[in-house]
Amino acid sequence: MDYIAGMLKSHPHPVAVEAASLETCLEACLACEQACTACADACLVEEDVHRLVRCIRLNLDCAAVCSVTARVLSRQTAPPSDLIQQQLATCTAFCKACAVECEGHAHRHEHCRVCAEACRACESACRALITATWN
Amino acid sequence: MDYIAGMLKSHPHPVAVEAASLETCLEACLACEQACTACADACLVEEDVHRLVRCIRLNLDCAAVCSVTARVLSRQTAPPSDLIQQQLATCTAFCKACAVECEGHAHRHEHCRVCAEACRACESACRALITATWN
């Protein structure tokens, strides 16, 4: 993701929040979206798929929410900070729920272990951005 | 959107909330996503585009959020009602902000007038679903 920093810096408007935290959060959202999409797909062909139904559902929801969060955060024009913070809070909640669920399957499924890590990283990056100073 | 009711009814699990409200909200989210995408694009070629920058930004954000809300609401399996309600609240906030902005341009631009209507309909459908009884 070598382009994120370059895009943030070249925008005519400055970022509304500390750039390093924003960059970290953008990367975490995109990584979490990918991991959750892949985890849902992997769970689907596990023998114990019946036990993974809630996991698959949360994975798909979490992937969709992370994707939107990355899109909203990529825009520096006229940032509606209240809405962005609400989106970040919602994303934090989806990531946390998905992480908890995946952690429960991590001892049996390596993809759930890796996915839980991606969710925890995204949860924590979103939380850090909420508490960062917004202009 | 003749298939929504058929899909809700044919799912092995019952819906977790009153079906008619859910159907209305699903339709409103998809309609709002389309209207906001189209409004952003229409604003872009208006002569007063400089005044419409915040409108375009909110349109694109709102379209993305509505799309995810529709996706989350389309799943009846293991519904995480707290997360769904949080997604609905976030969607309500984006729709309201986008409606207020579009209403400010509605006397000059018919697409903003129509889009504001779609946003208000979605805002109100999401709000109704939040206050509905969830199983």
Add this chain to the structure above:
Amino acid sequence: MDYIAGMLKSHPHPVAVEAASLETCLEACLACEQACTACADACLVEEDVHRLVRCIRLNLDCAAVCSVTARVLSRQTAPPSDLIQQQLATCTAFCKACAVECEGHAHRHEHCRVCAEACRACESACRALITATWN
């Protein structure tokens, strides 16, 4: 979807293709996206989920592709007609594959029957738009 026609008409630029076909295709894409998302979720909790793995996968892919097609079609500004036609052809292919798969399960699962209908309607609307006259 009462807003589509209003949005198409109020855009500063005319549509690049016959408006009624465009409107039909937009509605079909959004309806197919919703039906496929719901069908994937319904399949997941069927007892014969092991037989529905390919169906779920195609459902999720098809939903994603239809969503993008609707977004691309919603923009009337500087329409890149070659790209739009290629997107329509890809969407046609995903809808057809998903329809064929769902039709194979339609006698057992009503949601597959309804979803196949939505896919066939979208396939046919995309195909009609490809062969329509583009400005």
Add this chain to the structure above:
Amino acid sequence: MDYIAGMLKSHPHPVAVEAASLETCLEACLACEQACTACADACLVEEDVHRLVRCIRLNLDCAAVCSVTARVLSRQTAPPSDLIQQQLATCTAFCKACAVECEGHAHRHEHCRVCAEACRACESACRALITATWN
């Protein structure tokens, strides 16, 4: 994007194509989606926005297409290789068109220069994956 390799390896089914090329393509799609979203937003507040209308439109289309390509590629279950190759070809076409457009503005706008690079990287990664050997 430290999780992509881990997710690919931990899936119960092997990847249908050479893993390193798939990983490169997944990263390129996610990076291009982000860069295009940010470039559209940056263009919007440039003084010569009237000259950037086609650029913004292609940016938004390209971001949407790349996002779907990443989603389709993240699934290893029952891979429909014909459909995947068609999606890759469509993605290649959108990336190329967006790159050509951004390159035309690169001397004036650094964000267009960076975005064109991301588009070219994604175009080339998609092309490489099309010509790779698929199982």
